[in-house]
Amino acid sequence: MTDDDITRSRHAVVIGGGIAGVTAALRLADAGVRVTLLESRPRLGGLAFSFRRGDLTVDNGQHVYLRCCTAYRWFLDRIDGARLAPVQDRLDVPVLDAAAKGGPRLGRLRRTALPVPLHLAASLAGYAHLSLKERAGVARAALALKRLDPADPALDGIDFATWLGRHGQSRRAVAALWDLVGVATLNARSPEASMGLAAMVFKTGLLSEPGAADIGWAHVPLGELHDTLARKALDAAGVRTELSTRVRGISRPADGRWQVDAAGEQLDADTVVLAVAQREAHALLPDGALADRDRLLDIGTAPILNVHVVYDRRVLRRPFFAALGTPVQWVFDRTEASGLKDGQYLALSQSAAQNEIDEPVAALRSRFLPELERLLPAARGAAVRDFFVTRERTATFAPAPGVGRLRPDAHTRAPGLYLAGAWTATGWPATMEGAVRSGFSAAGAALLALGRHHEHPLKEAA
Structure with a gap:
C-alpha cells in the first residue's frame, strides 16, 4: 500500500462549518484525507452569513478584510470567490465628523504609493479631524509602535489606552484615529483592548507594506461566498458535508480511534478538528484534552x-x-x-x-x-x-488584556484531536483572517501527525 493509499484510508471529522472549519476541511481533503464536515446550522459560514427579509438578501453584519489578510484571500481564491470581494486600488476611508461647526466635516485616511511610513504621511498631514500638534504626536506614536513585537507577552498584559497615554495621544487623537480603526478591527475600545493585539493590527495593517490596509468587502451577499461557493468547493474536494447535524459528544475508545456522536450517527475517525466557539469546545472536549480546559471559559x-x-x-x-x-x-x-x-x-x-x-x-x-x-x-x-x-x-x-495566555493553539493533549477557530492562538484578533489561519494550523498539525507531507499555503509561514 502506497503512502497516498494510506492517507486516503484515513478519516477526518471536522466539527463546525464556519470559515475555520471549512478551511480545515479543504486543506485535509486537498492532501488526500477522507473528510466529513458536520455543522449544526442549516448552512455554512458561521457568524458571517446572509438571510432573506422579504425581497432583500441581508448580511447579518458587515464584514471587511484588508489586503494584508493573506489567509482569507487564499480562502476566497480556493472557493473561487475573489472576484466577488475585491480590494480597493488604494486605501481611502472617508471620515465624517458630525460634531464639527457648520455641519459634518469630511476628512480622509488614504495612502500613496510611497514606501512605509511615507505612504500615509500626506494623509496624516491633511487629516482634518486632528490639530497639527496631534498629527505630529500620532506620527511619533506610529514610529514607536512600529518597533514593537506584537508577540511580546508583556504587551498582552497592558491595555492599548495605557500605551497611547504614555505616548502622548490626546483624547481627540484616540477617538479620531486609534479607536476609529481599533474598534472596528478589535471589537473593543482602547481601554478594553490588549496592547499586543492592537500592535498586531496597526503594525501589520498600516506599517508593514504600503497597500496592507487597502480594504476589501463582499459585493455579493456573504452567504454566496461562505455558504454557496464554500459548499461547492467542499463537494468538488470530495468532502461529505452534513448540515443541521449537532454533535453530542466525542470520545476515544481503547482502539485509539475517535468516535463522534452526531445526532443518531456514530462516526469513526482518525482525526477530529473541533472548529466551534470556545464555550462549545469546552463542552465537547474530553477530560484531560487540555491542561486547563476551564480557561476557555475565561475567554470573554x-x-x-x-x-x-x-x-x-x-x-x-x-x-x-x-x-x-x-x-x-x-x-x-x-x-x-x-x-x-x-x-x-x-x-x-x-x-x-x-x-x-x-x-x-x-x-x-x-x-x-x-x-x-x-x-x-x-x-x-x-x-x-x-x-x-x-x-x-x-x-x-473579547480582546482584553491577558487574553493571549488563555488562547490555546491547535494541539490538544489527546492524539488526533485539534482545535480551530478565531479564538485560538493565531496572533490575530477575531477576524475572518484569524479563522482561516486557525484552520490552516489545525489541518497542518493533523496532516503532520498522519505523516502526510504538505506545504503551508502562505509563503510567510513556510
Missing part, C-alpha cells in the same frame, strides 16, 4: 450590533464611510448586494456594542435615524421604508 465575548435602514431614495454616494462625534461608527451601502431595485439600503456596523446590544428596536430607531440625517443631508427628506437590527451577542472573543 464581545457583541456587534448592525442597524439596517432602507430609504426610498439614494442618500449616500460613497460605498462606505466612518463617523466621529456621533453614535454611528461605520456605514456601508448594501443596495446592490442585497438585490434592492429601488431606493437605498444602508447598513450601520456598531462594534463593541455592549451598551446597545439589548436595546429595543424603537429606541435604536430613535437614536440612529436622526444621526444619519445629521451626517447625510439627503436623508432628511427621505422616507424610511424599513428599519431593523441584527444582533450578534457573542460576535467575537
